[in-house]
Amino acid sequence: MFENTEKTELSQLGEFGLIDHLTQHIKLHQPDSTTKGVGDDAAVLDFSGKKTLVSNDLLLEGIHFDLAYTPLRHLGYKSIQVNLSDIYAMNGTATQVTVALGLSSKFPLEAIEELYSGMLLACDKYKIDLVGGDTTTSKQGLVISVTSIGYADEQDICYRDGANEGDLLCVSGDLGAAYVGLQLLEREKLVYLENPNIQPDLEGKDYIIERQLKPEARKDIVELLKASGIKPTSMIDVSDGLASEILHLCKQSDKGCSLYEEKIPIDQMTYDTARDFGLDPTVCALSGGEDYELLFTIKQSDFEQLRNQPDISVIGHITEKSAGKNLISKSGNVHELKAQGWNAFKA
Amino acid sequence: MFENTEKTELSQLGEFGLIDHLTQHIKLHQPDSTTKGVGDDAAVLDFSGKKTLVSNDLLLEGIHFDLAYTPLRHLGYKSIQVNLSDIYAMNGTATQVTVALGLSSKFPLEAIEELYSGMLLACDKYKIDLVGGDTTTSKQGLVISVTSIGYADEQDICYRDGANEGDLLCVSGDLGAAYVGLQLLEREKLVYLENPNIQPDLEGKDYIIERQLKPEARKDIVELLKASGIKPTSMIDVSDGLASEILHLCKQSDKGCSLYEEKIPIDQMTYDTARDFGLDPTVCALSGGEDYELLFTIKQSDFEQLRNQPDISVIGHITEKSAGKNLISKSGNVHELKAQGWNAFKA
Numbered sequence: 302m303f304e305n306t307e308k309t310e311l312s313q314l315g316e317f318g319l320i321d322h323l324t325q326h327i328k329l330h331q332p333d334s335t336t337k338g339v340g341d342d343a344a345v346l347d348f349s350g351k352k353t354l355v356s357n358d359l360l361l362e363g364i365h366f367d368l369a370y371t372p373l374r375h376l377g378y379k380s381i382q383v384n385l386s387d388i389y390a391m392n393g394t395a396t397q398v399t400v401a402l403g404l405s406s407k408f409p410l411e412a413i414e415e416l417y418s419g420m421l422l423a424c425d426k427y428k429i430d431l432v433g434g435d436t437t438t439s440k441q442g443l444v445i446s447v448t449s450i451g452y453a454d455e456q457d458i459c460y461r462d463g464a465n466e467g468d469l470l471c472v473s474g475d476l477g478a479a480y481v482g483l484q485l486l487e488r489e490k491l492v493y494l495e496n497p498n499i500q501p502d503l504e505g506k507d508y509i510i511e512r513q514l515k516p517e518a519r520k521d522i523v524e525l526l527k528a529s530g531i532k533p534t535s536m537i538d539v540s541d542g543l544a545s546e547i548l549h550l551c552k553q554s555d556k557g558c559s560l561y562e563e564k565i566p567i568d569q570m571t572y573d574t575a576r577d578f579g580l581d582p583t584v585c586a587l588s589g590g591e592d593y594e595l596l597f598t599i600k601q602s603d604f605e606q607l608r609n610q611p612d613i614s615v616i617g618h619i620t621e622k623s624a625g626k627n628l629i630s631k632s633g634n635v636h637e638l639k640a641q642g643w644n645a646f647k648a
Numbered sequence: 649m650f651e652n653t654e655k656t657e658l659s660q661l662g663e664f665g666l667i668d669h670l671t672q673h674i675k676l677h678q679p680d681s682t683t684k685g686v687g688d689d690a691a692v693l694d695f696s697g698k699k700t701l702v703s704n705d706l707l708l709e710g711i712h713f714d715l716a717y718t719p720l721r722h723l724g725y726k727s728i729q730v731n732l733s734d735i736y737a738m739n740g741t742a743t744q745v746t747v748a749l750g751l752s753s754k755f756p757l758e759a760i761e762e763l764y765s766g767m768l769l770a771c772d773k774y775k776i777d778l779v780g781g782d783t784t785t786s787k788q789g790l791v792i793s794v795t796s797i798g799y800a801d802e803q804d805i806c807y808r809d810g811a812n813e814g815d816l817l818c819v820s821g822d823l824g825a826a827y828v829g830l831q832l833l834e835r836e837k838l839v840y841l842e843n844p845n846i847q848p849d850l851e852g853k854d855y856i857i858e859r860q861l862k863p864e865a866r867k868d869i870v871e872l873l874k875a876s877g878i879k880p881t882s883m884i885d886v887s888d889g890l891a892s893e894i895l896h897l898c899k900q901s902d903k904g905c906s907l908y909e910e911k912i913p914i915d916q917m918t919y920d921t922a923r924d925f926g927l928d929p930t931v932c933a934l935s936g937g938e939d940y941e942l943l944f945t946i947k948q949s950d951f952e953q954l955r956n957q958p959d960i961s962v963i964g965h966i967t968e969k970s971a972g973k974n975l976i977s978k979s980g981n982v983h984e985l986k987a988q989g990w991n992a993f994k995a
Contacts, residue, residue: 336699340900341808342737342884343703343798352683353700356690356780357795359748363787390689401706401793433703440710441788446748448704448795451690461688537689553687 309410330428344432351452356387362442370486375514377419384449386518390538393453401435403444459536464554468598470617473522475566480589482513516593529606533597544587545640557624560617656757677775691779698799703734709789717833722861724766731796733865737885740800748782750791806883811901815945817964820869822913827936829860863940876953880944891934892987904971907964
């Protein structure tokens with residue numbers, strides 16, 4: 302599982318030794334808001350004049366990741382990104398994270414260093430301070446809990462409940478790639494389990510593999526919207542699949558919607574690979590999840606500002622509640638939009 | 649495991665149904681700082697003019713708790729308390745928590761309701777808002793991650809590194825009870841496993857059992873210190889055992905200490921029960937852990953203010969670093985203070 306040949310058992314360091322070892326390379330990027338980082342009972346932060354944003358997520362081995370095909374460095378990177386995504390989805394600036402790890406004895410120090418280096422890489426790239434956490438032993442495989450913290454001016458915050466009739470429904474990037482990438486990885490894992498001598502066949506599939514293993518939270522979209530003078534009327538990140546997220550916005554805003562299948566952005570490689578698997582690319586986008594794109598609504602009057610942004614697609618519009626939540630297919634048929642597929646408790 | 653006879657499988661509700669169900673009874677207590685609680689991508693908090701404090705902890709089944717003798721309501725209560733304790737240890741006011749749960753299919757809804765009701769009881773009692781979190785399935789038993797958030801005026805914050813030579817070393821409450829309570833529970837579990845017809849013999853041991861199963865974070869001590877006009881020069885909470893925590897204060901303050909065995913506060917029931925188990929009560933206090941008392945240092949000039957506080961004990965004083973970290977036994981012998989015992993990676 303670990304390419305690194307050196308193996309140091311965690312028991313040689315002890316909990317505090319491990320914490321000292323892992324945290325020695327932490328650099329701080331947020332001098333204005335990080336008053337005190339790791340090393341005390343709690344981190345001390347300063348958001349004077351701003352609202353504080355807090356979100357946390359749990360990632361569990363065997364549920365959220367499979368170490369058979371997930372490099373630990375990528376896993377560390379992804380575990381930070383999926384949490385930052387929640388802060389950006391509030392139209393905020395992410396500034397700090399805390400990281401709690403549950404580690405089983407199967408992990409030598411070098412494995413944890415890999416995981417941690419991925420986390421710190423994400424922190425460096427996004428100018429995030431890792432300011433605290435917890436490290437404990439686990440009988441149950443790897444447990445990762447990340448809390449992300451950020452800030453926003455009160456008037457800039459985008460909630461889920463602000464969509465209005467006539468608003469345009471927009472999404473960043475493209476959808477379904479992370480799910481199709483996962484299908485590829487699962488297939489190659491099965492091939493490998495049957496015959497360990499066969500090398501994985503992922504040739505030319507870099508983009509969708511990377512979308513699954515190493516997603517990027519869309520900080521750039523938040524900055525683009527700000528630079529364009531646009532405040533979305535509602536926003537959410539796409540973690541569970543487009544359909545589920547649209548339904549959240551509609552439910553909390555007490556509105557309906559029209560979503561146009563032909564407008565849903567799907568990358569060509571995603572499309573072709575889905576077809577190879579006998580999957581409907583639209584279903585992959587609607588229900589696949591883990592895209593970590595931003596879904597948001599804007600006033601029609603803001604459309605001109607975004608017209609020439611290739612990384613933002615207008616995929617539909619908000620309607621009155623009584624019109625229902627509708628998916629208009631490429632052939633023009635109207636279907637009720639449903640959050641099928643993913644259910645965390647039916648896995 | 650669950651006395652409640654009704655069993656509702658989590659898959660009947662789905663993730664969002666479960667979240668709606670659990671969060672419907674959340675009451676908010678902090679209108680000044682909780683702008684937006686559960687229901688969006690992140691909680692929105694307002695600490696204008698104050699420093700924000702953040703801490704998080706991970707509690708894992710089989711490591712931090714054993715469901716054979718831990719009622720889920722108590723576990724929920726404790727999981728909040730151990731996190732609030734970190735905020736109080738900064739001399740801060742705890743105001744919010746987020747809770748991420750990993751649930752295996754062995755838990756019916758009614759079990760999760762029990763767990764959650766204990767969490768909300770702790771929140772109600774300590775005026776804490778539960779403002780967000782995550783709920784996911786787990787293949788690995790129950791996983792609980794709590795992030796606690798609070799605030800403090802900058803000049804009130806107590807770090808671990810402020811102890812000065814001559815400062816008095818103080819601790820709240822009494823020590824070792826949680827550890828001795830755990831020994832009792834472990835013994836009765838073994839008896840039960842050998843013969844399920846034998847009822848547990850915990851008669852008259854309520855105090856130490858409660859110290860293990862249902863600890864209380866010492867918010868009252870923070871308030872008492874404030875009312876007495878005292879700001880500790882350093883502070884930490886006693887989660888890993890007195891010795892380990894004293895060594896943290898000494899290390900981060902770059903000082904030594906003299907700790908007097910005879911001054912360590914140990915409850916009579918703790919003392920007697922430890923003896924029944926053939927354990928040294930002092931070792932239970934030094935290395936047992938999970939007391940969640942506050943350990944702090946004060947200037948000698950502040951002593952008069954605390955002289956008549958029965959719930960605070962002066963157990964030693966801070967010395968120059970070169971004098972070492974010393975434990976003076978009841979017989980007057982001087983030993984080097986060591987953090988023996990607990991090591992999360994040697995379990």
